[in-house]
Amino acid sequence: MSRPRRGVAPALLTLLLFWLVGYPLVLTLAEALGAPHWTLSHVAEFAARPAEWHALWASLWISLATVVLAGAIGVPLAFLFERNEFPGRGLLGALVALPVALPPLIGVLAFLFLYGESGFASRAVQALFGLTEAPWRLSGPGAILFVHAYSMYVYFYLFTRAGLARADGSLLEAAASLGASRSRATWRITLPLLAPALSGAALLTFMTSLASFSAPYIFGGSFRVMTTQIVASKLNGDDAMAMVETVALALIGFAGLALLRKAERRREVAGGTRGVAPRRRQLARGKWAATAAGWALAILLLLPHATLILVSLVPRNTWTTEALPPVLDLGNYRSLFSEAERLRPIVNSLWMASAATLLAILLGFAAASLAVRRKGRWSGPLETLIAAPWALPGTVFAVALAAAFSVHAPWAGRFVLVGTLAILPLGYLVRSLPLTGRAAFAGLRQMDPALEEAAASLGASAARRFRRIVLPQIRPALAAGASLAFLAALGDFVVSIVLYTYDTRPISIEILSSLRIQEIGAAAAYGVLLTVLSAAAFLIWGRRTEA
Amino acid sequence: MSDFLRLESLEKRFGALAVTRQVSLGAAKGEIVALLGPSGSGKTTVLRLVAGFETPDAGRILVEGEDVTALAPERRRFGMVFQHYALFPHMTVGENVAFGLAAGGAASAAAKARVAEMLALAGLSGFEDRRVTAISGGQQQRVALARALAPNPRVLLLDEPLSNLDPTLREKTRRELKRAIRKVGITTLFVTHEQEEAFELGDRVAVLHQGRLEQLGTPEELFERPATRFVATFVGRSSVVPVAWKDGARIPGGPVWPATAGGGLAEGDDADLVVRPEGLAFCPSPAPLALEGTVVERRYAGRTAYFLVATAAAGELEVLAAPDAAREGDRVYVVPAADGPAPRVFPRQR
Numbered sequence: 001m002s003r004p005r006r007g008v009a010p011a012l013l014t015l016l017l018f019w020l021v022g023y024p025l026v027l028t029l030a031e032a033l034g035a036p037h038w039t040l041s042h043v044a045e046f047a048a049r050p051a052e053w054h055a056l057w058a059s060l061w062i063s064l065a066t067v068v069l070a071g072a073i074g075v076p077l078a079f080l081f082e083r084n085e086f087p088g089r090g091l092l093g094a095l096v097a098l099p100v101a102l103p104p105l106i107g108v109l110a111f112l113f114l115y116g117e118s119g120f121a122s123r124a125v126q127a128l129f130g131l132t133e134a135p136w137r138l139s140g141p142g143a144i145l146f147v148h149a150y151s152m153y154v155y156f157y158l159f160t161r162a163g164l165a166r167a168d169g170s171l172l173e174a175a176a177s178l179g180a181s182r183s184r185a186t187w188r189i190t191l192p193l194l195a196p197a198l199s200g201a202a203l204l205t206f207m208t209s210l211a212s213f214s215a216p217y218i219f220g221g222s223f224r225v226m227t228t229q230i231v232a233s234k235l236n237g238d239d240a241m242a243m244v245e246t247v248a249l250a251l252i253g254f255a256g257l258a259l260l261r262k263a264e265r266r267r268e269v270a271g272g273t274r275g276v277a278p279r280r281r282q283l284a285r286g287k288w289a290a291t292a293a294g295w296a297l298a299i300l301l302l303l304p305h306a307t308l309i310l311v312s313l314v315p316r317n318t319w320t321t322e323a324l325p326p327v328l329d330l331g332n333y334r335s336l337f338s339e340a341e342r343l344r345p346i347v348n349s350l351w352m353a354s355a356a357t358l359l360a361i362l363l364g365f366a367a368a369s370l371a372v373r374r375k376g377r378w379s380g381p382l383e384t385l386i387a388a389p390w391a392l393p394g395t396v397f398a399v400a401l402a403a404a405f406s407v408h409a410p411w412a413g414r415f416v417l418v419g420t421l422a423i424l425p426l427g428y429l430v431r432s433l434p435l436t437g438r439a440a441f442a443g444l445r446q447m448d449p450a451l452e453e454a455a456a457s458l459g460a461s462a463a464r465r466f467r468r469i470v471l472p473q474i475r476p477a478l479a480a481g482a483s484l485a486f487l488a489a490l491g492d493f494v495v496s497i498v499l500y501t502y503d504t505r506p507i508s509i510e511i512l513s514s515l516r517i518q519e520i521g522a523a524a525a526y527g528v529l530l531t532v533l534s535a536a537a538f539l540i541w542g543r544r545t546e547a
Numbered sequence: 548m549s550d551f552l553r554l555e556s557l558e559k560r561f562g563a564l565a566v567t568r569q570v571s572l573g574a575a576k577g578e579i580v581a582l583l584g585p586s587g588s589g590k591t592t593v594l595r596l597v598a599g600f601e602t603p604d605a606g607r608i609l610v611e612g613e614d615v616t617a618l619a620p621e622r623r624r625f626g627m628v629f630q631h632y633a634l635f636p637h638m639t640v641g642e643n644v645a646f647g648l649a650a651g652g653a654a655s656a657a658a659k660a661r662v663a664e665m666l667a668l669a670g671l672s673g674f675e676d677r678r679v680t681a682i683s684g685g686q687q688q689r690v691a692l693a694r695a696l697a698p699n700p701r702v703l704l705l706d707e708p709l710s711n712l713d714p715t716l717r718e719k720t721r722r723e724l725k726r727a728i729r730k731v732g733i734t735t736l737f738v739t740h741e742q743e744e745a746f747e748l749g750d751r752v753a754v755l756h757q758g759r760l761e762q763l764g765t766p767e768e769l770f771e772r773p774a775t776r777f778v779a780t781f782v783g784r785s786s787v788v789p790v791a792w793k794d795g796a797r798i799p800g801g802p803v804w805p806a807t808a809g810g811g812l813a814e815g816d817d818a819d820l821v822v823r824p825e826g827l828a829f830c831p832s833p834a835p836l837a838l839e840g841t842v843v844e845r846r847y848a849g850r851t852a853y854f855l856v857a858t859a860a861a862g863e864l865e866v867l868a869a870p871d872a873a874r875e876g877d878r879v880y881v882v883p884a885a886d887g888p889a890p891r892v893f894p895r896q897r
Contacts, residue, residue, distance in 0.1 A: 450633035453600050456620040457627040458647030459698060468646070472637045 010370045010378035017367065017385040019413055020430055024400035025250065025392075027414075031403055032243035046244040055229040056248065062144060062216075062225055063209040067202050069149035074156025074201070080294070082164040085280040086287050092294045093161075096301065100154040101538055102531060103491020104214040105508050107151045109527045110304030112138065112218065113311045113520070115146070120307055120324075127323040143219035148209055150301075155208070156201045163197035164190075169278035207256045210249075211393030213494040226252075227395040227494070234399060234498060246399045250392050257391035305531065312524035332525035342522070345510035346529065352506065353489035356428035357436070360485050361478060363429075364436030372444040386437030389430050394494035401427050402498055424504050427495040432485035439481025443474030487534050550609075551576035551734050552597075552702055557606035559592055566592045568758040570606070574751075579728060579735040580763075581749030583742060585781070589758040590738045591706060597736060598704050599623050610701055626695030626733075627704040631711060632687050634679040640666070640690050641675030647698035665693035668727055685716050692724065696731060703728065705737035709744060721747060742782060754778050775809065776893035779821040784853075786827075788861040789895065792818040796892050801860030802836045804883055809893040817895040824853055824867035826887035830880045837880035840864070842873045856881055 034042055046052050081093040099107060115121045117134040125135045138146075167190065175185040213227040220228055226249045233242040313328040336342050367386050371379035389397055405417035405426075417423040451473065455465045493508040500509050507526050514523035550573030557570040567589040574580045582590040595601045597608055599620035607616045615623050626647075634643050644662045666672050669689035674682070679690060688708065695703060708724065709717045725748050728735050739745050745752045746766040754761045754769065754777070762774040773779035780787060790796040793815050795803040804820065812818055830837055840858035852870040856879055857863050864881055873879050883890060 448631065448633060450629045450631060451635060453598070453620070454627065454629055454633035454635075454694075455646065456600075457598055457623075457625060457704075458694065459621050459624065460646070461621055469635060 010374070010376060010382065013363075013366055013370060014378050014381050014385065017363065017382065017433075020426075021385050021388050021433065023413065024397070024404035027404045028243050028246055028250075028396075028400040031240065032247045034240070042240045042244045046241060046248070051224070052229070052245065052248075055224045055226050055245075058141070058224065059210055059226040059249070059252070062141060062148070063206045065145055066148040066152055066209040067205045069145060070153040070205050071156045071198070071202065073149060074153035074158075075160050075198070077153070077297075078157050078160035078164060080290065082161045083278070083280060084290060085282050086290045086294065088291060088294060092298050095298045097154055097158060098301065099151045100158070101487070102151075102305075102534060103487070103493070103508070104151060104212065105491060105493040105511065106308070106527050106531055107304065108147055108214045108218050109511060109515075109523065110308045111143075111147050111150070112515075113524065114304045114307040120310075123323045139219050139221045140223050144212075144215045144223075144225075147215040147219065148212060150304075152205045152208055155204045156198070159197045159201035159204075160194060163194045167193060167278070172278050203256060203259055207253065207391075210252060210256065211395070211494070213393075213395055213497075217497075227393055230395050230399055231497060234402070239403070242399055243403065246396050250396045253392045253396065308524050308527050308531070311520055312528045314521045314524075316519060316521055332521040333529075335522065336525055336529065342510075345505050345507045345526070348504055349490055349506040349508075349530075350533075352425045352428060352504065353486050355425045356432055356489045357482055357486045359425075359429050360432035360436040361440075361482050364433060364438075364481065365440045365474075365478065367437055368440035368444050372441060373449075383437075383441065386441070387434050390434035390438075394431055394492070395498070397430050398427060398495040398498035401430065401495075418499065419501050421504055423499050424496060424506065427499050428489035428492060431492070431495060432489055435485040435488065436478070436481040439477045439484075440474065443477030444470075446477075447473045483537055483540075486537050490533060490537070491530055550574060551578075551611060552736070553607075553609040554593070554597065555607045555609065557593065557596055557608070558604045559589075559596060559601060560604055566758050567596070567603075570755070570758070570760045572753050572760060572763050574734050574736065576734055577732045579725075579737070579748055579750045581745035581752045582736065582738045582755060583745040583749075583752050583782075584740065584755035586740060587757075588755040590740075590755045592758075593755070594704055594706055594736060594738045597702070598625055598627050623702075624698070624700050625702045625704055626698065626700035628688075628691045628695050628706065628708050630707045632691040634687055634690060634694070636680055638679065639675065640671070640677045640679055640682070643679055643690060644675075644694045644697050646694065661697055662693075665697045666690075668696070668730065669693040670723065684712055685720055688712065688720060689723070692727060696727075696733070700733070703731075703733045703735040703737075705735065707738055707740070709739075710741075717744075724748065754781065756781070771888050773809075773821075773891065776819055776821060776896055779809075779891055779893065783823055784865060785821050785823050786862075786864045788820040788822065788864070790818050790820045790892060792816045792892055796820045796890065798838070798861050801838050801858075804836060804890060806890040806892045809891055811894055812892060818892040819895050820890050820892050822864070822883070822890040823888050824865045826884055826890055827864060827866040827881055828884040828887070829854075829866065829868055829872050830882045833880060834882060836882045838864070838882075839878065839880055842875050842877045842879055845873070845875050854879075 032042055033040065077096060081089060081096065111119075113119050116138045117136075119138070122134045122136060122138075125131070126133075129135070171189055171193070172185050175189050180188065211227065212225075213231070216223070216225045216228045217231070224232065226245060230242050230245045230249065233239075233245060310325070310328075312332055313330065314325040315327055315329055315331045318327040319325040336346065364386060367382045370376075371382040401423065402418055405415060405423060407414045408416045417426065447470070451469050452465050455469045460468065491508065492506065493512075496506050496509050497512075500506065505513075507530050511523045511526045511530075514520070514526065552574045554570060554572050557567050558565070559567045570589070570593055572580065582593055584590045592601060596603050599615070599618060603616065607614055609615070610623075635646065638646070641662050644665050645658050648658045648661060662675060663672070666674055669692055671686060671689055671693065674686070674690070679687060682690070688711070692708075709720055712720055721744060737748065739748075749766070751763060751765055752769055753763045756775075756777045762769060762778045764772075764774075769778060769782045773782060779785060788796075788798060790798055790804075792808065792812055796806040796818065797803045798820070806820055808818075833839070838858045838861055840856040842854050843857045843863070844855035846853040846855075847870055850870070851867055852872070854866045854868060854873055855863055856866055858881065866881055
């Protein structure tokens with residue numbers, strides 16, 4: 001309804017969101033420029049250090065190489081599952097998308113236990129050939145790329161499958177009727193039409209890789225990318241340098257977002273043709289080969305997670321040089337729940353993720369509601385502020401929040417929150433806003449405004465319209481956004497490592513400290529727990545979404 | 548006849564664009580008024596102003612003498628049927644119809660009885676537990692009507708209520724809709740861009756053009772005595788001939804035809820002559836009033852046919868005559884019909 005309703009609500013919400021999202025970034029920029037003395041000396045120092053340029057270059061080339069590798073795995077997989085029919089296609093097709101649902105740290109942990117120096121794979125090779133040392137070390141850029149490719153091919157896989165499913169089969173038939181062979185049709189018709197989907201996937205992969213922290217942190221060693229460089233500067237107490245590095249990374253992130261927006265616009269144009277996707281090919285001769293390859297692939301992809309479960313059953317100090325662990329029991333899980341110090345991170349993660357998700361739903365919905373239902377001058381700023389954290393690596397926000405909320409200056413909107421219970425949920429909240437906000441914006445935009453008008457004409461008050469009409473209509477979208485936000489907060493490592501305190505340490509930080517003191521069984525048990533909690537949240541919300 | 552519903556000088560602008568200008572009209576209790584106009588004429592805006600979804604920049608809306616202009620839509624007690632019905636997809640048919648009933652809830656016996664009564668009126672008895680997404684378009688339209696009427700509103704508003712139905716269903720639904728509205732006896736305002744629909748459903752028809760009310764009248768009045776050139780050309784079929792208005796309609800290089808002048812026309816003005824196919828006839832030989840021409844198209848319509856005649860003086864004219872009156876390519880003579888609606892002249896449109 002477009003009855004003019006004036007109010008300060010949109011302005012106040014814009015201000016609140018700016019305080020949460022924009023203000024810390026502005027303060028970070030100011031500190032990078034030496035405020036209040038204003039100097040370019042930190043920037044000059046940054047530019048003069050070869051290590052900074054190495055990290056910047058490493059971030060870029062690792063991200064580009066990740067795009068190439070992820071594409072090389074994801075695109076052929078998408079063609080295999082979308083264009084061919086073979087036994088187990090549905091189940092395998094879903095399993096292949098699994099890595100996207102798991103926190104990055106869990107993937108890293110699983111890789112460590114499978115392919116690391118003392119992982120199953122290296123022990124097996126060692127035993128097989130009677131080597132005295134581990135056959136390889138899982139470290140450096142190669143290890144990072146290995147993990148990235150494994151976890152990020154899913155973007156290419158999902159985007160390409162969606163693009164293929166949308167494709168118009170009559171175009172291929174037209175090409176065939178003009179005498180084009182299957183391969184010519186693929187090169188000249190299918191791939192060009194997929195271009196927008198591929199460029200979207202490429203940029204998403206690039207941004208995710210640019211922001212990636214867990215893999216470079218665990219496997220990088222002395223090889224630094226920008227995210228690990230920032231955290232290292234921060235931990236070394238070189239705050240000014242951390243700020244300059246953060247600004248540099250943020251600028252790359254914004255450039256990536258600008259490119260992504262452009263690609264999305266192109267995709268809208270390309271989406272103009274609609275048709276029926278071509279029928280899947282019934283594989284005759286290749287059927288069993290494809291089936292076997294599919295299952296082998298699924299096992300390969302699930303192996304790291306199976307490893308995680310196995311390691312979680314290994315009691316402390318029982319597994320030394322054997323190829324397989326000699327003892328397995330549930331002791332690690334028992335200690336998670338019986339020892340107060342071990343239970344603490346679980347409780348922390350749960351309450352902080354829940355609080356952040358709840359607030360993110362409220363803020364995301366309020367912003368969407370004010371921007372979509374009462375269009376006005378604040379609509380644009382509200383949507384931009386909600387979406388902004390998505391464009392920036394988590395490290396950037398973590399450092400920015402640490403900078404903004406470690407000073408007591410109430411007149412400037414700054415309070416000392418670092419070191420308190422509030423800062424981590426606040427950090428999770430900022431990171432979750434784009435997830436709940438985008439869902440709320442999409443849900444409200446899809447809702448027919450006439451539904452609310454119809455309720456009004458039937459005498460329903462604003463409150464009743466909200467409860468009976470608006471909420472039931474956008475609940476599925478909100479639930480989907482909330483489940484993503486909860487998963488992200490529950491598994492967060494990037495923001496946590498910068499902002500946690502001993503009392504608020506979440507599961508991810510506890511996994512890291514368990515690894516440090518060689519309690520790999522406990523670390524794996526936490527990892528399995530996190531996976532189970534994530535899967536449960538996903539399923540519960542997923543089911544409610546369908547209802 | 549005192550008006551039950553009155554719109555007084557309604558004005559609405561969206562930015563610099565005036566979408567309704569000085570629209571005033573009234574409807575007696577139980578009367579059905581159709582708002583007819585091409586797209587962009589402002590008819591939907593008028594309906595939304597009455598419903599309260601838009602606020603007028605000027606003017607008033609009165610019901611039984613009560614000024615409701617500033618009242619929120621939920622407090623006007625007006626029922627509305629939306630173009631796409633706006634049925635609540637997460638509720639059953641019964642829940643949709645019960646939504647507007649007074650607090651006490653859809654579960655109360657009174658509410659159940661009212662829902663049943665309304666569904667019976669709409670010819671959908673027993674549909675209470677169906678999902679609104681699982682019934683046909685025609686049934687959805689009737690649920691929307693039942694839902695709008697259930698709270699016993701003072702005025703019923705319909706926004707292109709039949710535009711989503713396929714043509715064969717439309718005529719049947721139109722008759723059922725009229726019967727239901729008549730049975731309830733409710734004052735009704737409805738928007739349509741189809742003349743046939745407006746003429747069949749409306750007691751009176753308001754023709755809107757570029758935000759202005761051109762004419763409000765019965766179908767007969769609009770057809771036989773159009774007040775403006777727009778109404779004359781928009782309602783029914785017609786041909787337009789540029790003429791000079793001096794002792795009749797002077798067709799340049801042709802005869803002077805008798806005609807009735809519309810408002811604002813002075814002797815000697817340039818004018819447009821608007822003549823209906825029924826207002827023209829063929830004559831067998833040259834006559835003082837006749838225009839000579841060639842039949843370029845013949846469209847058969849059962850007991851009559853429409854002939855498109857190209858004339859040198861007056862351009863193309865459409866003539867209604869017996870199907871065998873002429874064939875394509877024939878030379879013919881066209882004159883004003885003695886018993887047809889008189890040609891009318893309006894100021895020349897620039």
